[in-house]
Amino acid sequence: MTSSATHPNHDDSIQPINDIEASRLRADFPILERTINGSALIYLDSGATSQKPTCVYEAEQQYYETFNAAVHRGAHSLSVEATDIFEQARSTVARFIGAKDNELVWTSNATEALNLITYSFANASAGLGGEAARQFALGPGDEIVVTELEHHANLIPWQELAFRTGATLKYIPVDEHGVLRMELAGEIITERTRILAFTHVSNVLGTITEVPKLVALAATVGALTVLDGCQSVPHLPVDVKALGIDFMAFSGHKMLGPTGIGGLYGRAELLDAMPPFLTGGSMITSVTMEKAEYLPSPMRFEAGTQRIAQAHGLATAVGYLDEVGMNRIEAWEEHLGQRMISGLQSIDGVTLLGPGTGVTRIGTAPFAVQGVHPHDVGQFLDARGIAVRVGHHCAQPLHRALGVNSSTRASTYLYNTTSDIDALLNAVADVRGYFGVSS
Amino acid sequence: MSELDQLYQQIILDHAKARKGDGLLEGAPGTQTGESMQHNPVCGDQIRLRVHMEGSIIKDVSWEGDGCSISMASASVLTELASGHEREEFLNVLGEFRELMRSRGTMAGDEEILEDAAAFAGVSKFPARVKCAMLAWVAAEAALLAANS
Numbered sequence: 001m002t003s004s005a006t007h008p009n010h011d012d013s014i015q016p017i018n019d020i021e022a023s024r025l026r027a028d029f030p031i032l033e034r035t036i037n038g039s040a041l042i043y044l045d046s047g048a049t050s051q052k053p054t055c056v057y058e059a060e061q062q063y064y065e066t067f068n069a070a071v072h073r074g075a076h077s078l079s080v081e082a083t084d085i086f087e088q089a090r091s092t093v094a095r096f097i098g099a100k101d102n103e104l105v106w107t108s109n110a111t112e113a114l115n116l117i118t119y120s121f122a123n124a125s126a127g128l129g130g131e132a133a134r135q136f137a138l139g140p141g142d143e144i145v146v147t148e149l150e151h152h153a154n155l156i157p158w159q160e161l162a163f164r165t166g167a168t169l170k171y172i173p174v175d176e177h178g179v180l181r182m183e184l185a186g187e188i189i190t191e192r193t194r195i196l197a198f199t200h201v202s203n204v205l206g207t208i209t210e211v212p213k214l215v216a217l218a219a220t221v222g223a224l225t226v227l228d229g230c231q232s233v234p235h236l237p238v239d240v241k242a243l244g245i246d247f248m249a250f251s252g253h254k255m256l257g258p259t260g261i262g263g264l265y266g267r268a269e270l271l272d273a274m275p276p277f278l279t280g281g282s283m284i285t286s287v288t289m290e291k292a293e294y295l296p297s298p299m300r301f302e303a304g305t306q307r308i309a310q311a312h313g314l315a316t317a318v319g320y321l322d323e324v325g326m327n328r329i330e331a332w333e334e335h336l337g338q339r340m341i342s343g344l345q346s347i348d349g350v351t352l353l354g355p356g357t358g359v360t361r362i363g364t365a366p367f368a369v370q371g372v373h374p375h376d377v378g379q380f381l382d383a384r385g386i387a388v389r390v391g392h393h394c395a396q397p398l399h400r401a402l403g404v405n406s407s408t409r410a411s412t413y414l415y416n417t418t419s420d421i422d423a424l425l426n427a428v429a430d431v432r433g434y435f436g437v438s439s
Numbered sequence: 440m441s442e443l444d445q446l447y448q449q450i451i452l453d454h455a456k457a458r459k460g461d462g463l464l465e466g467a468p469g470t471q472t473g474e475s476m477q478h479n480p481v482c483g484d485q486i487r488l489r490v491h492m493e494g495s496i497i498k499d500v501s502w503e504g505d506g507c508s509i510s511m512a513s514a515s516v517l518t519e520l521a522s523g524h525e526r527e528e529f530l531n532v533l534g535e536f537r538e539l540m541r542s543r544g545t546m547a548g549d550e551e552i553l554e555d556a557a558a559f560a561g562v563s564k565f566p567a568r569v570k571c572a573m574l575a576w577v578a579a580e581a582a583l584l585a586a587n588s
Contacts, residue, residue, distance in 0.1 A: 037442070375482045375507035375571065376447075383443040391482045399483075405505050406483040435508065436452055 014325065017332035022417045025324070028053035029415055039385030042420045047203055047364055047411030048389050049253045050234060052317070056256060059316035060309040071308055072282055072299070086308045089315035090298070096318045097229075097248070097265055098239030105264040105271065105298040106311055110230045111153040113249035113264035114197075116301060117226060118157040119277040121195075125165040129275030136274060140166035143192040145223070147172045147180055148401055149202045149209070152394040154228040154249075158197055167194070174401050178205045178354045185217055193223040200232035200248075204395045204409060205354035206337060206364025208232070215244045224270070230254055234413070235333055235362040237326040240265050252310065256317035261310035264301070271297030278303040321414075329414045333363035336412045336421055340365045343425040349432050353402050363412030366393075369428065371437035374408040380434055381408075384427050445561030446568065447508070454555065455508035460518030464501040466491040473586025477578040479570050484510045488578035492586045495526045500579065507571050509562060514575035516555045526583060532556070533576055540569045 026032050029051045034041045043051060063085060069078035071086045087101070094104040107113040123129060124136035138144070144158050148171050162169040170193075172185050189196060196218040201208050211227065218225045227248040232238050234255035240248050247270070252261040266274075276283060276294055280303035285293040294300045321329065340363065344352050349370040354361075369377050378390035389409045392399045399405060410424055432438075466472045470491040478485045484506030491498040500518045504511065521529045536556050539548050544564035548557030562572045 373507035373511075375484070375509075375568075379446065379565070379568070380443065383441070396483075405485075435447070436456075 014328065016335075017324070017328050017414065019417045019419070022332065022415060026415045026417075028055070028320075030054060032415060036385040036387070037383050042384075042386045042423050044410040044412060044416065044420065044424060045387045045389050046234075046254070046413035046416075047206075047231065047393075047409060049259070050256050050413050051415065052256055052258065052313075053320055055320060056258060056313045056317050060258060060313040063309045063312045068309075071306060082308060085312050086306065089311040092315040093263060093311075093318050094265075096322065097233060097250070097263075098241045099265045100268060102297055103240075103265055103268050103271065105266065105301040106306060107249075107262045107264050107301075108260050108307065109253070109262035110228065110249040110251040111262075113262055114153055114157045114226070114228070116264055116277045117247055117249075117266075117274075118161040120274040120301075122161055122164045123275040123277070129273070132273040133275050138162075138165040138167040138194055141192060142167040142194045143170055143190065144168070144195045144197070145170045145172065145189055145193050146196075147198045147209075148174045148397050149178070149180060149199055149205070150197075150395065150397070151199065151203050151228065151230065152396070153230075154197055154199060154226075155397070158195070168192075172198075174398065176401070176403065178202065178207065178398060178402055180209065182210060182213060185214065189217045189221055189223065191221050193218070193221050195226060196223045197226035197228070199228040199230075200238070201230075201235070201362055202354075202364075202395075202398070203231050204364075204366050204393050204398055204407070206231070206361040206366075206411070207354060208236075208360055208362070211243050211245070219244075229265075231362065231364070234321075236330045246270055252314040252317065255314075256320055257314035258310045258317075261307045261314045266297065268297060271301070274300075276300050276303070280304050282306075324414060330362075332414060333412050333416075334360065336416055336418065337361055337363035337365065339418060340410060340412070340421050340424065343421065344428065347425065347429045349437070350428060353404070353407055363416070364409065365411075366407040366409040367428070368404060368407055369431050372431055372435045374406045376435060377408045377428070377431055380431050381424070381427050384423070386424055386427055388424075442561070442564060446565055448558040448561060450555050450558040451512040452508060454512035454515040457515075458511055459515040460499075460501050460522070461503065461511075461515070462501060463487065463489050463503050464491070464499055467498070469493065470498055471586045473582040473584065475578040475581035475585060477574050477581070479506070479510070479574055481567075481570065482507065484571060484574055486510065486514055486574055486578050488514065488575060488582050490521070490579065490582045490586055492526070492583075497521050497524055497526060497529060497583075499523075502575065502578070504575075506574065507568075509559075509568050509571040510574045513556075513559065513572045516559075517575045517579055520554060520556060521579060530580075530583070533580060536576060537573070539563060540572055 069082040071083040124133040225245045229248045229250040233250040248265040253259045283303045353366040374390040486504030488502040548560040550557040
């Protein structure tokens with residue numbers, strides 16, 4: 001598949017995805033034909049990482065077979081072609097999230113993107129980056145606000161930044177259902193708040209954060225907003241300009257792309273004013289033995305030889321998603337998610353974590369089976385070929401707030417069918433019987 | 440028997456439900472106490488295990504923890520195997536159990552030595568679960584060291 005010139009998903013008249021189409025899409029993902037422990041694989045762990053269509057790894061292979069060369073250096077033809085592919089990939093992915101080309105920095109994943117921001121701000125706090133970077137400098141009295149929903153990747157970098165600068169880290173708590181207590185946000189976000197970092201979609205609950213409300217609160221106090229788009233960019237149409245956020249991190253491997261590639265969106269005027277994080281070759285204009293001058297974004301943040309094949313692979317993945325249509329993927333996963341949620345809720349001894357039906361969420365459902373530990377639930381499901389995630393899903397504080405140490409999480413993507421969901425529900429219904437837990 | 444049934448032997452499921460040693464004990468006067476807290480960050484399993492020693496004799500083992508059936512059953516089985524035994528004798532059992540866990544399904548487990556712990560042989564076929572089974576044993580090893588120092 002190739003990338004279309006326009007978003008096909010902007011056409012409301014198109015047909016929704018159904019089981020027939022989802023089954024057809026599956027043919028593009030050979031791994032889904034695998035047998036696991038004697039059963040057909042039912043992959044419900046796309047929240048951790050998605051599977052990849054053949055076109056993605058064929059694109060990587062094609063790059064190595066035909067175009068491999070160092071980019072942004074050397075005058076030979078191969079290098080020029082490789083540079084074109086690399087920058088075309090940036091353009092494709094930037095357009096996919098509504099950004100300008102120079103507003104997308106390649107990183108290895110969302111974790112690195114978030115660390116890029118925090119290390120850059122720490123550098124600014126240490127006085128690097130001159131006058132332009134002073135807007136990012138933090139110190140005692142300044143506040144960073146996150147939420148209790150966060151994945152560790154959007155929590156620990158901010159903890160570290162607070163430790164390094166003397167700033168204070170605060171958070172918007174969740175209630176016992178894992179719903180953000182938005183009524184408290186107005187008190188927690190104050191004139192001292194410099195950064196508001198929050199997830200777009202909870203990686204555990206699949207619930208969607210009220211971005212406009214938080215962006216408006218940040219705007220009233222002049223705080224920068226940082227969005228964790230790991231679970232939204234793969235599953236929903238996301239437009240960074242429409243959302244009005246300053247930064248967004250996302251990972252390629254969760255959206256049909258290869259591992260080792262992700263992105264940081266930042267408003268151009270902010271990225272160009274930020275001190276670099278990683279330094280070295282390819283990110284400079286002039287270097288003496290004493291000091292260096294840096295290129296503007298995005299190259300200022302892309303030191304060293306880049307992930308060229310991976311960027312090309314991710315652009316190919318984005319083309320695939322565009323061709324299916326993000327609005328259609330969103331609707332399909334909402335359908336699968338609600339079927340999963342209502343199905344789990346109707347099984348004796350199974351508790352759905354998070355809010356119940358009627359709340360918009362992606363196809364993600366965390367649950368507890370009374371009397372059976374999540375690790376055992378996952379093992380039982382695996383014996384039937386069903387792959388789910390167990391544990392704390394890199395969100396220990398959220399689990400603590402929900403009153404559990406860990407959970408079992410099933411998460412969908414465009415290639416899942418209703419029969420996948422039904423197989424999950426049938427298997428979950430058998431768990432307590434197997435482990436001899438009376439109902 | 441399916442691999443799943445080999446993993447979840449009835450003995451293991453029974454120990455996971457009726458757990459020996461669950462609930463920390465206070466030591467009698469004259470005993471040395473050793474304690475260790477162990478985590479499995481992958482799945483969030485955790486255990487705090489305590490031993491009371493009278494000379495080289497393990498007077499009692501007690502613990503509190505939260506985890507999967509394999510980790511909890513393993514702590515229960517360990518409690519039976521260690522309580523009232525010579526330290527060195529138990530460390531031999533521990534060595535045997537560790538070897539079984541590392542066997543990737545190639546060992547049967549000597550019931551003479553391991554008693555109920557031999558039922559964990561099936562766990563060794565599931566590399567992701569070996570840590571669960573070993574959690575209490577690692578804690579016991581560290582607690583014995585702590586009591587000795």
